[in-house]
Amino acid sequence: MTVKIGIIGCGGISRIHAAGYLKIPDEVRVTAVCDVAEKNRHELAETVGGAQEFGDIETMLAEADIDGVDVCLPHHLHKSAVVAALRAGKHVMCEKPLCLNLEEAEEIRRAVRESGRILMCAHNQLFYPSVQHAKKVLEEGTLGRIYQIRTVDTFLNKWLNQNAGWRGRRELIGGGELIDTGYHPSYLLLYLAPSAPSEVTAMLSQHRIRMDGEDSAQVLVRFEDGTIGNVVTSWAYARPSGWWQFLVAGEHGSMYRRGDDLVIELEGQEPQVFEYPSVNTFHLETAAYVRCIREGAQPMQGVEDGIRVLEMILGAYRSDSEKRIVSLAASAEPVSAS
Numbered sequence: 001m002t003v004k005i006g007i008i009g010c011g012g013i014s015r016i017h018a019a020g021y022l023k024i025p026d027e028v029r030v031t032a033v034c035d036v037a038e039k040n041r042h043e044l045a046e047t048v049g050g051a052q053e054f055g056d057i058e059t060m061l062a063e064a065d066i067d068g069v070d071v072c073l074p075h076h077l078h079k080s081a082v083v084a085a086l087r088a089g090k091h092v093m094c095e096k097p098l099c100l101n102l103e104e105a106e107e108i109r110r111a112v113r114e115s116g117r118i119l120m121c122a123h124n125q126l127f128y129p130s131v132q133h134a135k136k137v138l139e140e141g142t143l144g145r146i147y148q149i150r151t152v153d154t155f156l157n158k159w160l161n162q163n164a165g166w167r168g169r170r171e172l173i174g175g176g177e178l179i180d181t182g183y184h185p186s187y188l189l190l191y192l193a194p195s196a197p198s199e200v201t202a203m204l205s206q207h208r209i210r211m212d213g214e215d216s217a218q219v220l221v222r223f224e225d226g227t228i229g230n231v232v233t234s235w236a237y238a239r240p241s242g243w244w245q246f247l248v249a250g251e252h253g254s255m256y257r258r259g260d261d262l263v264i265e266l267e268g269q270e271p272q273v274f275e276y277p278s279v280n281t282f283h284l285e286t287a288a289y290v291r292c293i294r295e296g297a298q299p300m301q302g303v304e305d306g307i308r309v310l311e312m313i314l315g316a317y318r319s320d321s322e323k324r325i326v327s328l329a330a331s332a333e334p335v336s337a338s
């Protein structure tokens, strides 16, 4: 079966997704593209070697010959596109974040249940071999009890100075940098953590970029088993060379990701360095989505994973605005975007 995909939103990231589909032409074809901007949809249609072009989502869902969609829209448009696609019987891969608040998330959860279709959260950085290796090390208990997990994603975002576009407007992005780039170290933290998050607190800042929301965030999370998580994320400065992207410290030692490699340092032993090649995680992600559709399998990260990340980030926003620690326990007052 050759899977037929419709890409919704033909801007920056869609080009990278499209290149991923083009790598496995026997398994998938992009047969439709949708964008309100004619130039963008036309260029993407040409890139994929020809596809039906649509200027609105409903028409594409009604008319295009597609099995699934790939949602690459600005954040405020995710929920309506995802729900419409599921209701039209299409599988969905959605770029991060899942949506803007928990009311929207609930609507998506219901649409997934009712449709029986696949909803894959595009958490691409989990496809790094070093992340998968670290997950295995944690599951095998090599580090013993886990004390802390830190995740970092920072870069010097120069293009936002000229035109922040939808990213500069709080109601469209859903906050600021934390719900955009900061989403990556957030889902990574939750993926690696040995238990569910119970409390979150955060400090947000606007160091350099003039936009509605923060350009930098530091988030602290307490997990049910006592592990402490710390997310450091920013558009104000590059990650200094030598900084790890994640660091896990536990009873028997620590491990961290440096470049593409995983370093494990167990107490009393020489550090072990596991070298991995550079991979394009977007291409691994699109291939995984296609495989799920072909095999009827569930994705590595589905709707519940997306909602957990959102809850943590919304809790961080509330913590910063109310200057307090926010409970994430199931019985706690629900966190939603302010």
Ligand SMILES: NC(=O)c1ccc[n+]([C@@H]2O[C@H](COP(=O)([O-])OP(=O)(O)OC[C@H]3O[C@@H](n4cnc5c(N)ncnc54)[C@H](O)[C@@H]3O)[C@@H](O)[C@H]2O)c1
Binding pocket: 008, 009, 010, 011, 012, 013, 014, 034, 035, 036, 037, 040, 055, 056, 057, 071, 072, 073, 074, 075, 077, 095, 096, 097, 122, 124, 180
């Ligand atoms: N995983 C990553 O590392 C990564 C990197 C960049 C972006 N993203 C995510 O991808 C998504 C898109 O980001 P981007 O940088 O490609 O944005 P972008 O602004 O470059 O592209 C968005 C596109 O959506 C189109 N659009 C706007 N309203 C529309 C509508 N109503 N119907 C159809 N098309 C519409 C725009 O014309 C534009 O072409 C966001 O969720 C973002 O967070 C993820």
